[in-house]
Amino acid sequence: MEQHGKRLLLVEDDQGLREVLTEELQERGFQVKAYADMPSVAELSEIDWALLDLRVGSENGLELLKDLKTRHPQVKVVMMSGFGSVASAVKAMQLGAHNFIAKPVTVEMILRAFSDQAENMELPEEEISLARMEREYIDYVLQSSEGNITQAAKKLGLHRQSLQRKLRKNIPRK
Template structure:
C-alpha cells in the first residue's frame, strides 16, 4: 500500500517522540498533523489515519478514539502505549481501532500497523509472569470502572492507595 500523501493525525504527549515520528513519517511522504494533547474535534477537518497514544498526559486516548470515530467513521486508527495491556487493546479494538502497538515504536512498525492486511492473526502463545497477569487484570478492572481508581480498588478488594502504588510500579516485561 502506498503511504505517500496519506494524512496522519498524531497525538503523542512525549515531545521528543512526537517530533521524531513526525519528521520520519513526513520523510516517507505522509502529511502529518501532530498534537501534544488531545485536540478538540473542531481542530480536525479531515482524517485518513490517526496514531493515538493511549494516555496523553492525564487524559485517556480511548475517549478521543471514540469521539474521533463518531466524527470520522472511516478513519483508520492505531493506538500505541508504553503501558499496553490486553484489556486496553481489546477496549481500543471494540471502539474501532485498526491495531494496537506497544512502545517503543518505530516508523516501520507504525506503517506496518496501518497497512498490514493480516491484523488479527493468531498470536503465538507465550508464558506470562504472574506480575504481568496481575497488572493486566488490574488494567481490565480499571478499564471496566471507567478509570475510577476508587471504584476499581473496591472491586479488587484493595485500598485506593494500595492500588495507586501498584499502578505506579513498572510493568513487568514478561
C-alpha cells in the first residue's frame, strides 16, 4: 500500500500510545499531526487519513468524525477503541468511518484498517468480535464501579436486570 507522504491526523488521549504510534507511522513515511484532545475541525486542513479514538477524555470521537466527514469528505477515517460497543462501531460506519478497530492496536492493524484491498489483507492472529468488545467494555465499567452492578448498569444506560442477563449469558466457559 502506498503511504509515503500521507498526511495522517491522530487523536489519542493516551500519551504513551500516541507517542509510539506517531513515531512508528513517521518511520513508515507518514506526516503525523497528533493531538491529545479533540482538535477544532477548522484547524484540520490538508490531511488524507485520520485515526480517531472513540473516547478522548470526556469527549466523543464520533462528533469529530461527523464534523470531519462533513468538512473533508475525502478523508479516510478509522476509529479505534478499547471500550467500543456494537452500537458505537455501527454508528461510526454510518457516519462515514472507513473502518473500526479494537485496541490494543499495532501499526500493521492500522494500515490494514485503512486498506481498500481487503482480499490482500492478512488476518490478525485473533479476530476480535463485536460481542467480545461489548463484554470487555462491560467488564471495564464493572471494574470501575468496583463490582456494583446497579452503578455499572447506570453508567452503561441499561436496566440492572438487563445487565445481569448479559453477564449470565456471557459467562466464560472453561
